Amino acid sequence: xxxASGTLSAPRTAMVGLSLPLIDHIWRVRGAxxxxxxxxxxxxxxxxxxxxxTPGTVLSTDGEALAYDKPNPSAQDKLATFTRGRLWIExxxxxxxxxxxxxxxxxxxxxxxxxLFLGFAQxxxxxxxWEASSPEAAEKAAKKDADKPKPVRKLNPVDxxxxxxxxxxxxxxxxxxxxxxxxxxxEGYYLAGFFALVYLAGRWLEPVLxxxxxxxxxxxxxxx
Amino acid sequence: xxxxxVGKRIIGADAPVTVGWENIGRVEGGPIKQFVFTYFxxxxxxxxxxxxxxxxxxLAVASxxxxxxxxxxVLLLVLEWVNPRYSSWQLTxxxxxxxxxxxxxxxxxxxxxxxxxxxxxxxAAVQDAFDWDKFSWFTGLPLLVQAVLISMIFDxxxxxxxxxxxxxxxxxxxxxxxxxxxQLNINKGAVGNPVELFLIGLGIGGFFDFLPRAFLxxxxxxxxxxxxxxxxxxxxxxxxxxYIFNTTEHHSVHHSxxxxxTRSNYSGTWIIWDRIFGTCVDGxxxxxxxxxxxxxxxxxxxxxxxxxxxxxxxxxxxxxxxGGAAVQPQLEPAE
Numbered sequence: 158x159x160x161a162s163g164t165l166s167a168p169r170t171a172m173v174g175l176s177l178p179l180i181d182h183i184w185r186v187r188g189a190x191x192x193x194x195x196x197x198x199x200x201x202x203x204x205x206x207x208x209x210x211t212p213g214t215v216l217s218t219d220g221e222a223l224a225y226d227k228p229n230p231s232a233q234d235k236l237a238t239f240t241r242g243r244l245w246i247e248x249x250x251x252x253x254x255x256x257x258x259x260x261x262x263x264x265x266x267x268x269x270x271x272x273l274f275l276g277f278a279q280x281x282x283x284x285x286x287w288e289a290s291s292p293e294a295a296e297k298a299a300k301k302d303a304d305k306p307k308p309v310r311k312l313n314p315v316d317x318x319x320x321x322x323x324x325x326x327x328x329x330x331x332x333x334x335x336x337x338x339x340x341x342x343x344e345g346y347y348l349a350g351f352f353a354l355v356y357l358a359g360r361w362l363e364p365v366l367x368x369x370x371x372x373x374x375x376x377x378x379x380x381x
Numbered sequence: 382x383x384x385x386x387v388g389k390r391i392i393g394a395d396a397p398v399t400v401g402w403e404n405i406g407r408v409e410g411g412p413i414k415q416f417v418f419t420y421f422x423x424x425x426x427x428x429x430x431x432x433x434x435x436x437x438x439x440l441a442v443a444s445x446x447x448x449x450x451x452x453x454x455v456l457l458l459v460l461e462w463v464n465p466r467y468s469s470w471q472l473t474x475x476x477x478x479x480x481x482x483x484x485x486x487x488x489x490x491x492x493x494x495x496x497x498x499x500x501x502x503x504x505a506a507v508q509d510a511f512d513w514d515k516f517s518w519f520t521g522l523p524l525l526v527q528a529v530l531i532s533m534i535f536d537x538x539x540x541x542x543x544x545x546x547x548x549x550x551x552x553x554x555x556x557x558x559x560x561x562x563x564q565l566n567i568n569k570g571a572v573g574n575p576v577e578l579f580l581i582g583l584g585i586g587g588f589f590d591f592l593p594r595a596f597l598x599x600x601x602x603x604x605x606x607x608x609x610x611x612x613x614x615x616x617x618x619x620x621x622x623x624y625i626f627n628t629t630e631h632h633s634v635h636h637s638x639x640x641x642x643t644r645s646n647y648s649g650t651w652i653i654w655d656r657i658f659g660t661c662v663d664g665x666x667x668x669x670x671x672x673x674x675x676x677x678x679x680x681x682x683x684x685x686x687x688x689x690x691x692x693x694x695x696x697x698x699x700x701x702x703x704g705g706a707a708v709q710p711q712l713e714p715a716e
Contacts, residue, residue, distance in 0.1 A: 231676055232563050238475045263475045266679075270482065277489040284493070310592055313523040321524060324592055325438050340493050348485045355481060359474045 184265035186239065186364045189247070189254040190372045198246045201255060201375060205244065208235055208374045221245055235370050238263050238363045255371060261363070267356040271349035278345025285338025384641075387662050392645075396638035400664040405630055408464065408617050418464055419617040422609065429601035433594065434524065441594055450604060457567045461613045466629065467667050470564035470613040480568035482679060487571050491578060499582060520592050527591050528598035533651055535599070536607075540654045542581055543647040550693070554686040555580060560643065561677035563670040565633060569611040574686050607650035623663070627652040630665040637666035638674065 192201055202223055209216060211234050215226040222245035230237040242259035310324045317323075384394035385401075392398050399405055408418040433441060461472060519527060546556035559573035571578070609616075610632035618628050627648055635646040645662040648654040655661035668674065677685070 229676060229678065231674065232473065232476050233469055233471070237473060263478065267478050270485075274485060274489060277493070281489075281493060310520050312592075313521060315523040319434075321434050321594070322436075322438050322441070324594065339496055344488045344492075348489060351481070352478075352485070355474075355478050359478060362474055 183268050183360075184261050186259045186261065186264075186367065187257065188364065188368060189256045190368055190375065192246065192253050192255050192375050194248070194251055194253045196253070196375070201246060202244075204377055205255075205371070205374050208370060211236075219243060236367070238359070239367065255375065257367070257371065259367065264356065264359055264363070267352060267359055270352035270356070274345045274349040274352065276345075278342035278349070281338075281340035281342040281345060284340055288339060384639075388659065390641050390644075392634075392642050392662055392664070393637075393639050395640050396642075396666070396668050398634055398637050398639050398642045398662075398664055398666045400662065402620075402623070402663055405665045406466070406615060408615050410464075414464070415617065418615065419619070421460075422605070422616060422618060422622060426602070426605040429605045430525070430528075430598060433598045433601045441597055443597075446597060446600055453604060453608075454567060457608070457612060457614070461566060464615050465613050466615040467564075467613065469667060470566065472566050472613070476564070476566065477568075479679065480566060480572060483571040483573070484568050486575070487578060491575055494575075495579060495582065499579065520595075524592065524595050524598060527595035528602060531591060531595060531599035532602045533654075536649050536651045537654060538583065539581060540648045540658070542583065543649075544658075544660070546577070546580075547644055547647070551690065552580070554689050554693075557671070557689075558677055558682040558685045560636065561671050561675065561682075562636065563674045563676055565611045565613055565629060565636065565669070567608065567612050570608075572682070574682055576686055603650055610649065623652070624656075625653045626650065631655075631661070631663070633666045633669065634662050634664050636669040638668050638670055639666070642666065 196204075198221070205223075209223075209225050211227070211230065213227060213229055213231075215228075217224050217226075222243045224243045225236075225241065227234065227236060227240045230240060236242070236259075239259035239261050240263075242257060244255060244257050247254050247256055309326050312321060312323055382394050382397070384391040385398075386392075387400060392400055408415055436445070458472070465471060519530075522530070542552075543556075546552040555574050555577040559577060562569050562572055606626045609629050610627050612629045614629070616629070618630070622628070623630070627646065627650055631646040631652055634642050637643060642662060645660050646652065646655055647660055652661060670676075
């Protein structure tokens with residue numbers, strides 16, 4: 158429960174003496190959904206039961222809050238993204254809300270994924286530089302130039318009749334191509350950007366869905 | 382569960398599997414939807430072949446193929462959303478992000494490693510060592526014949542590698558993580574341990590010399606046929622198509638929780654290989670995975686073959702050293 162411990166009034170701190178008031182928004186989702194004030198806490202939690210009680214989920218009480226832990230949720234588990242969390246009911250005047258504080262390893266990993274792919278891109282650059290500087294590289298380049306010219310291929314008459322474009326002379330292109338090295342870092346850069354977008358989409362979408370599911374469960378509707 | 386007899390085997394004794402084309406689900410909806418999801422697959426195959434056959438040389442390059450592949454993936458994701466085969470296979474954000482991670486790993490890290498130890502490097506080394514000329518007669522064949530041969534030869538290699546993975550424990554250890562997927566979506570083909578992805582990528586087609594256009598045409602066949610093995614879309618696949626090509630129905634049988642069912646439909650693109658070698662089961666399944674559908678996370682997928690290999694080796698050694706007395710349970714080479 159490292160991601161969701163602490164008390165109702167005092168939020169959890171990751172390390173003693175270190176407060177993370179903003180940074181934990183990366184992997185934590187907090188919020189509230191209104192509930193029918195006529196509903197007792199027992200009844201409200203009973204309605205949330207189908208959402209929480211899936212195979213492998215460990216439920217426990219933490220003061221007045223209900224804590225859950227899903228070490229390895231199935232793909233279709235409605236709370237698969239949020240593997241740990243706490244839920245409790247707060248009453249204010251005549252109304253009441255269900256508050257939630259959820260932890261998502263998936264969001265955290267997705268947030269960190271761009272770093273991994275930037276790392277791969279940098280590795281590609283470093284390996285290219287290292288290979289270009291090695292004495293073997295010059296030898297190989299010389300060998301490449303000494304290769305016998307490739308013959309110009311011809312299409313089969315059937316393809317000529319059907320109008321397929323003829324193959325190019327393979328020896329022509331050689332001068333245009335610059336030796337940029339064995340690996341391209343571009344994919345790593347693109348994918349770092351891609352995972353940043355996936356993270357933002359997930360950080361927006363998953364809280365919306367969790368709110369919707371909690372609201373539906375509290376209203377007694379089947380989970381969507 | 383009683384199961385159904387297919388040849389000498391009982392399919393569906395452990396977990397539900399639908400056997401026989403007459404029993405599988407159909408597209409539900411109006412005539413336009415029926416039409417679209419009946420002819421989508423053949424139409425896209427013809428379109429892809431037509432494009433790569435006639436595209437001018439400046440356009441018929443690998444970067445065009447990558448761009449098309451990207452757009453194609455987005456289109457198929459939309460189809461999964463519009464007409465899913467099973468709602469229990471619906472793509473969630475977490476599943477999408479996880480699948481994308483494996484695809485991304487393949488495009489970066491694995492590609493880098495593959496350039497040193499992959500089939501391209503091996504074939505180059507063999508050819509250098511023996512100074513063989515490539516099979517140059519191959520380039521004189523009509524383009525489509527070359528493309529179909531490249532695709533079928535590559536798939537033939539994949540068929541036997543895949544079948545070996547299901548029958549030889551060390552290879553099975555590398556392939557097992559892929560069988561822990563519990564639903565089919567278009568990027569699920571990339572989910573698995575990197576060692577397996579390297580092994581399955583080994584092909585013998587590289588020994589042949591071919592025209593670049595034929596290779597792009599073969600890629601187009603893979604992209605518009607093989608891609609459907611992992612897709613959550615309900616199609617009314619034409620009979621002739623499912624007779625020669627692999628389909629999502631075939632592949633869902635292969636991924637079923639039923640042990641016997643998983644020992645079928647090994648090919649990637651050409652199910653005809655399974656028909657020839659007696660491993661084809663026509664049907665479909667919804668309940669997929671291993672160990673009752675336990676999801677395997679990315680971390681475990683990466684270490685699984687090594688961890689289980691170490692455990693099995695240790696158990697075997699302790700059995701031998703203690704004279705066969707200590708029998709420890711070990712993971713079965715399930716499929």
